Amino acid sequence: MTLSTPLLAAAPLLAGLIGPALLGGAPGRQQADQPAPRAVRTEIVEHVAARTADDQRRVLDYWTPERMAKALPISLLDIVTDGAGLLSGLTGRTGVRAAPDLSGGRVSPHVSRDALNLGPSSPGTRRHQAATRPQTNTVGSRWITGGAVARTTGRVFMTVSGADFVCSASTVRSANRDVVITAGHCVKDGAGEWAANWTFVPGYGTSGLRPYGQYAARRMFVAGPWSRSGDDNYDVGMVALATSGGRHVADVVGTQEIAFNTARGGQAFGFGYPADPPYDGSHLVYCAGRLKEDPYGQSRDQGLACDMTAGSSGGPWMTTFDPASGRGTITSLSSFKYSDDHRTMYGPYFGDTVKALFNTVEHA
Template identity: 65%
Template sequence: MTLSTPLLAAAPLVAGLMGPALIGATPAQQTPAQHSAERPAATRLTRVAPRTEILEHTAARTSADQRRVLGYWTPQRMAGALPIDLLGTVTKDGGLLSGLTNQSGLAAAPGLTGGAAKVATPRRQSARPQASTSGSRWATGGAVARTTGRVFLTIGGVDFVCSAGTVKSANRDVVVTAGHCVKDGTGAWADNWTFVPGYEAGGGKPFGSYTARRMFVAGPWSREANDSYDVGMVALNPSASGRHVSDVVGAQNIAFNASRGTQTYGFGFPADPPYDGEQLVYCSGRVKQDPYGQTRDQGLGCDMTAGSSGGPWLSGFDPATGQGAVTSVSSFKYSDDQRTMWGPYFGDSVKALFSTAERA
């Protein structure tokens, strides 16, 4: 088994998550970082049952913080970066970005340069949703076109993009995404975290932008970057007009401990070629077990690329209405199988994560 290229993308293209073990190291050889003694004041650990402990991080709480984050994402920052490939840069002593230098910004990523034009290839498009596709443009609208969006974030001075989706919650503010789109494994939390639901080509924000208020990941993700727990929940601030995101765009159901092997639709905004991050893309088919036994994840036949990380997977999905239940998110690919996307199973740990986020 060999590991994949990442699925997190440097805004608006690639970087991010490695596979279930670090390059050249077995799980037994990996040493989790001791962050429990080094957490910043804004981070808190909630202890529940074993393997379901939750770490939370305070993001943009004040009006000034929110204005700063919204002002940060100029059209140039959203659109002006090339792919960054972190394959081979990960070490066992830190987060997913720990192999970079201690420099910040573009200097931290030798493979990242600005100013060049993006290359995109026209993707498959069908007027009718397909029950089985490895990657087609979603062209039929419905709820999923509003509830799914792009995420813009900064880690270590480098700007990235991911995907995410709203889910029904008590506070009407929760979006679900990949853990590595919230926290860099055992490393740093994301900054400047902003969700753009219903993103439109060219940087369109038909429903506005929503900054993160509080972020949540499971303990095994923060301690070990364990792919089986690569899920992040974010409680958003209301919009500038005071409206909750779910009141504006709606929300999908979320389900836990669902049957395995079901028909599933995965959505996201892949940004690495041949995609360009400007269109909502979907994959569909029945999910399967991890043949390597390295994770509890399920796999979906899918050629989506970096930038799709965190995009919602929906079971019981109705293509006519665009409604379903979120049962996973796009997480990683094995490098020797670029045709299968893997997503964490939503079990008790993710249920505890969600219960905490919806009360935030």
């Protein structure tokens, strides 16, 4: 998903940065004597964020409650930047079918970011009707069960082209105890600029705005295909956080597991902080159901029935999830929606490239 105003400000995570719709098919199998293509496929691009303690303090001081509340959804990036960036020309459209396919500049009835095509769901949706226990099939319900996921999932606040935005993210068990995972468009605007003032707030709103503190980014990483062209197949970003009060984020809120090259399909739970109506970014929301292949064949992503809106971009998808403990294994995240299907969220498959990305950031 891409940035959304409430997602990047109050709930709008970079859930509106549209990545060009899948510019290439799945990498072909390489022969043993052809290592070069393999090297390109696992290329990792890094950006140093808040390097020193003074830099980190400046970032944390920047995010006052007022700025957080005013953060915009990433879907407004083109308006704020006067047409620059991946979102150029996408907002202000009256019909979801008007969203352009950024892979070739042609108008397409298919690809668009969630912030552009999501509106209030139909009457009767049980999104806000909390159940006594988590549902195994829901397109959007408030998570009230607590557990680890209520601490490990959080909101991301960032600045892109001088404007403030929001996204979602999750902590991941790592060697350095500092890693969070989110969408690539919540870290870098495709081939465009990196986000500044990047801050993670775990458990946002659980018992106060910042119940577990906030953590500035030290170093940020994306895969080469995302950095070069905003390829949705690689819409994954990972960040090594600075400590807060001398403590690593993993030691404060715990972590979730992560896995790569897992079997496709199966049951999954997706989490995030949607901020566009009918949501407001103040609560953790979840979707649950069976994963399915991309019916358009434009990506290697998998889809999950989910009506979360902008701001939920980057939120974790977990398999082998235990609702009682709130623990699971992250195997994807919220990335984008098609303009003619508002009820299905798509997330990238975690293969060798994402594994290489994680192996790099957990030692950063």
